[in-house]
Amino acid sequence: MTFQEIKPKVTDITLDTNLSRDEKLLAVCKLLNESIDYYNWVGFYFANHETRTLHLGPYIGAETDHTIIPFGKGICGQVAVSNDNFVVPDVAAQDNYIACSFTVKSEIVVPLFVNGENIGQIDIDSHVINPFTDADERFLEFVNEEIAKLY
Template identity: 80%
Template sequence: MTFQELQPKVIGLLSQSDVSRDEKLKNLCQLLSNNISYYDWVGFYFADHETRTLHLGPYVGAETDHTVIPFGKGICGQVAVSNENFVVPDVSAQDNYIACSFTVKSEIVVPLFVNGKNIGQIDIDSHVIDPFTKADELFLEFVNQEVAKLF
């Protein structure tokens, strides 16, 4: 399924009135994982600006021990500080990478803004080297714009 075909599905899923926010986010992760072959782990981290940490939210994929990540640590922690998308074509080439699994070859992290404040991010791991393109970034920015409406 193309990103363009997924957009109305994202909107429909997130606009369901009888589903909690966490359930919507989990269902969104599942939708992306099921429909984009190289999205092997899809999840959200949410920022606690007082403690300068990220906390794991809804996700689908292999279990992770990384439920709390300090700002600045790993790809997710760097995005919490930079407020910019981070695409890692090959995680083995990154010095500040937190390894989740030896099967992860690449990662993309896109910050989630609500009223101009970075409240978290969507994080996607792939078992493929260098699968992410500008189209992935634009699609995930769209996804986060829709997710932001839940807050």
């Protein structure tokens, strides 16, 4: 399925009045995981700015021990500080990387902004080296724009 085909499905999920916010987030994770073959782990982390930590929200994929990540640590923690997308073509080449699983080969993290504030991020792991393109970044920015409407 193409990104263009998935976009209206994301919007439909976010507009579903029968689902709670967390159920919507989980449904989006499931949709992305099932629709894009190289999206092997899809999840959301949310920021606690007082403690400068990220907290794992809904996700689909292998269990992770990384339920709380300090700002600045790993790819997610760096995005919490930089407010910029971060694409890692090969996690083995990254110094500040928190390994979730030996099967993860690459990662993309895109911040989630609500009213100009970085409240969290969508995090995607892939079992493939270097699968992410500019199209993935633009698509995930769209996903986060739709998710931001829930806050």
